[in-house]
Amino acid sequence: MYKVFIDNSVIQFLDSSEKVPSGKYDLVWNSLENDLSTLLDQFDFTASSVCLLVIYEDFELAFNRVFHAYEFMDAAGGIVKCDRRYLFIERHGVWDIPKGKLDSNEQPWEAAVREIEEECGIKGPEIDHFLGVTFHTYSYMGRLTIKKNWWYALNYSGSMEVTPQEEESITQAIWIDKSEWKMIRENTYDSIVEVLEMAKDF
Template sequence: MERYQKIDAQTFDLKAFYTKYNGKPGNKFFFLHCTDAKEYLKKVMNSITVIEAAGGMVINSKGEYLFIYRNKKWDLPKGKLEKGELKREGAVREVEEECGIMVNSIGARICKTYHTYTYKGEVVLKRTYWYQMGYKGSGKLKPQKEEGITSVRWFRKGHIEAIIKNTFPSIMDVLAKMDLFTEKPVPLSE
């Protein structure tokens, strides 16, 4: 069986595709063939509800990276932006709320990621803006339980195997941008 399947952008419907393939077992990957990816993404975004979110890759004074464990997956702290909230402000707010720390600094934007999920019975596309952040404290981390977060932990760069084996493709994109591994493994599903 082929690992990749080509889909023609002319006939692609994100809502129908997600509904059909979400939660189905298998390691098949799909790619859309189109002439202008940016223009096509705009078209897709006009056909679906887009949720704006922001989050952070926090590095402490020991050079360790902060991760959360939510819904049986390793993740990075992130969340939906509030009405009128700037992306950088929302990223800091989400990290502080979800991890129980006070961010000392916010740096450059790392990247943007996109992922699809069902929210209130509707297929939505979440666009997340990721920022580098610094933390100099040594306080106890406190997971935001009401958000499904059961653990918050620091990991050293060379010790993130557990993260790589059990995270989402969008988080892998952030880790790749931060050079946290040399070869990008392919997670089974998001």
């Protein structure tokens, strides 16, 4: 299953071969029976929180039809662990995980390491394993944009001194114990909560 976060709402994409999970959906939309290009027009996502389920046979086809009016962007980042503590940043008053846009011809894992180094001022975090992907939408320079984030778990053994990248509006970077993740969950984005779930056993 893939999830796309739109403000406080979520659209879940489910393969037609999978069982529909239990839960309350505001709309279940079968891509074989309905015009996906009109799905987003039916809801005001800024006014309320909704949960939609799109059942597909071809994910890319269904995804592109739903978000046909959006520009696509790839980004990568990750959760860094050092001596049982984890690295988080605060940006625009909200807790986040270091991440950023892929450069031209850059692989996601390369971008994840580079962005973490740039945003937090550390050197040499190493990929442990791939966590998964999330999607979220936002407005970038007045254009509707959907961002695909590639997430990784990384190990780090260097200095824990950090330098937040101020030009990226990062006001602080901190190392915290997993027992303190509740603080992050209480003031972050739904897509980041999803990543915390991916990394709960890391």
